Structures are given as structure tokens and as C-alpha cells.
Amino acid sequence: MSEKKATRNAYGDALVALADRYPQLVVLEADLAGATMTKGFKAAYPQRFFDMGIAESNMQGVAAGLSTCGFKPFTNTFAMFAAGRSWEQVRNSIAYPGMNVKVVGSHGGLSVGEDGATHQCIEDFSLMRTIPGMTVLCPCDAHEMTLAVEALLQYEGPAYMRLGRSAVETVTDSIPGYHFQLGKGVTLRDGKDVTIVAVGMMVQMALKAADILSAEGISARVLDFHTIKPLDQELLLAAAKETGAIVTSEEHNVIGGLGAAVAEFLSENCPVPVIRHGVNDQFGRSGKADQVLAAYGLTPEVLADKARQAIAKKG
Numbered sequence: 001m002s003e004k005k006a007t008r009n010a011y012g013d014a015l016v017a018l019a020d021r022y023p024q025l026v027v028l029e030a031d032l033a034g035a036t037m038t039k040g041f042k043a044a045y046p047q048r049f050f051d052m053g054i055a056e057s058n059m060q061g062v063a064a065g066l067s068t069c070g071f072k073p074f075t076n077t078f079a080m081f082a083a084g085r086s087w088e089q090v091r092n093s094i095a096y097p098g099m100n101v102k103v104v105g106s107h108g109g110l111s112v113g114e115d116g117a118t119h120q121c122i123e124d125f126s127l128m129r130t131i132p133g134m135t136v137l138c139p140c141d142a143h144e145m146t147l148a149v150e151a152l153l154q155y156e157g158p159a160y161m162r163l164g165r166s167a168v169e170t171v172t173d174s175i176p177g178y179h180f181q182l183g184k185g186v187t188l189r190d191g192k193d194v195t196i197v198a199v200g201m202m203v204q205m206a207l208k209a210a211d212i213l214s215a216e217g218i219s220a221r222v223l224d225f226h227t228i229k230p231l232d233q234e235l236l237l238a239a240a241k242e243t244g245a246i247v248t249s250e251e252h253n254v255i256g257g258l259g260a261a262v263a264e265f266l267s268e269n270c271p272v273p274v275i276r277h278g279v280n281d282q283f284g285r286s287g288k289a290d291q292v293l294a295a296y297g298l299t300p301e302v303l304a305d306k307a308r309q310a311i312a313k314k315g
Helices: 007-018 039-044 056-067 079-085 087-095 110-115 124-129 142-154 202-214 233-243 258-269 289-295 300-312
Strands: 004-006 025-029 049-051 072-078 102-106 135-137 159-162 167-169 186-189 194-198 220-224 227-229 246-253 274-279
Touching: 004 007, 007 025, 007 039, 007 102, 007 142, 025 039, 025 056, 039 049, 056 072, 056 079, 056 087, 072 079, 079 087, 079 102, 079 124, 079 159, 110 289, 124 135, 124 159, 124 227, 124 246, 124 258, 142 159, 186 202, 194 202, 194 233, 194 258, 194 300, 202 220, 202 246, 202 300, 220 233, 227 258, 233 246, 233 258, 246 258, 246 300, 258 274, 274 300
Parallel strands: 025 049, 025 072, 072 102, 102 159, 135 159, 194 220, 194 246, 246 274
Antiparallel strands: 004 167, 135 227, 186 220
16 A cells, blocks of 8 residues: 545546646536645646536536537536536436536545535435446545546546545555456455455455454455446456355445445346445434544444355355
8 A cells, every 4th residue: 555645636636637638628617626626727727627606507517518519528516516416417418418528526425524414425326326328436546546537538428436535545556457447346355255345445444354354364355346337247246156245335325326236236146145334324424534434334344344244144
């Protein structure tokens, strides 16, 4: 593991770094450039930056229009407003006609911390996953985020990407043979007793949970599913067949997100024990990010316990 950096910071840096190579890239913001970290792009490319004010729904419609002119718009606001307030416009103006717009929701999950329940979006994966044709992703660290931004610039079609507020350890840059591809998960650690399928900052916690289990003689496979939709069915099916037990982990409601997607697929294709680790259908609360995560059980220790439960169900 290397430096700690928030994925929102890596995203902002990537936009600036890639702007010259992708002159069609334009950035739309909903009065939050200092929080979503699009402020660097605003300073470097002011003619390609549009602050739409606190009018998120209008921003999505404008982005859809820009995409018809050959631009590659990235819209930016908090996940709560991208997936919640402007959901209808994302569905009807962007996804339904298949517009080449990337909807970016920053400050997703409980790790928003002090902003409290109103801003701790734990429903965005679910809301965006149900829209037909929508790609949904949440990179786990700065390295993966940088690669994801370019992958989205090369991808033609609607997509939603979640960013995190808190600084997280960079882990994917040290994985031998690591390769980023939309719709394809990554095996970060092999194992034979149980598989932990994680997304976002829970990937780092999954690696720590695997260390805890290893000390007990339990071999845990760790999969980084940065893309929730489309789901990497091939990698997931192999893990289910080879380890016989699955745990999903996400900074999201256990209803409708990664855990639901995994359970839906495996129930029809390879029924094995599946334990979902995430927010148990509760609203968040205000507090320091690490304290809030701990209060809701989003820790390596709880995740390791979920893995033990999944193994016990193998029969």
C-alpha cells in the first residue's frame, strides 16, 4: 500500500491531466467545484468549464444537449443530488436516448462523515443500477480512479461514477498484472476458503480482513469489483465455484447495490452462501468518518466475521 489520497482528488487531477488529449471533454458543475475537486479543471480550462449553479436537474439536461454536439460532458455534484435530485433527468434525458454523458457523484457513502444522513448517499448504486443501459462504477483508490476517468472518456454511452470524500490507501498500483477495464473485476488476492467481493473503500478493508483471516488459517480471495454494472459474471462465477462462499462489501445500503447484484446473479447460476456486508437499511448520522463507519460495522473486523459466517454456511 502507498500514499493516501481521496478518489475525488484523483478524479480532479485526472480531468486536468487528460484534457489536452481529449479536447471534447467538458465539465459541468453544480456550485461544488471546491468539494468535487473540479476546481483544477476550472482554473486550467475555464472555457470548457460550466458552473450551472444549484440546479442539478438542469445541468443533466444541458449535458445531454452538449453530447449531441460531439462533446464528452462530465456532470458533477454530490452523489445525493446526482442520483437523487436529478434522477429523472439522468434517466429520461441521458440514459433513455443513450447520450454520451458521465454523471459523477462525489461524497458517496457514510464516510462523508460530519455532513450527516442527508448527504451520506447510500442509495446511489441502487438508483443508477436500475436504469437500463447505465454503467455504474466506484473505483477504490487514486490509481484506479485515474484509469477509470480515461476509460470513461473512451467509453461511448451513459455512466455513473461515485467519488469518495475521505483519503484512502492506494492499493491497486502494487498488484502484479493489474489491469483496469470497465465491467471487469480484479483479483487482488487469491484464496480458496471464501471470496470477498468489494467495491470502493471497502476494497482496502477487504484486504485487511483477509489478513485477519489468514492469521487464523483461513484463505480469503479478494475481488475488486470497481464496476457494479455490468457485473463481471465470469470472475464471480469462478469464485463461487472455487471457494463455495461469497461475502460482498460496500459503503452502501445492503439493498439494491453490489450485494444485491451478486446475489441476484448467483441465485440463478451458482447458488452458494452469500453474506452481504454494508449499511443495514438505516440512515447515517453525523460524526468523524472513521467513527461513523465503525458505528455501522463497516470495518475489517466485522467483514472478517461475515466471512466466517459465510464459510459456516457452506455445509
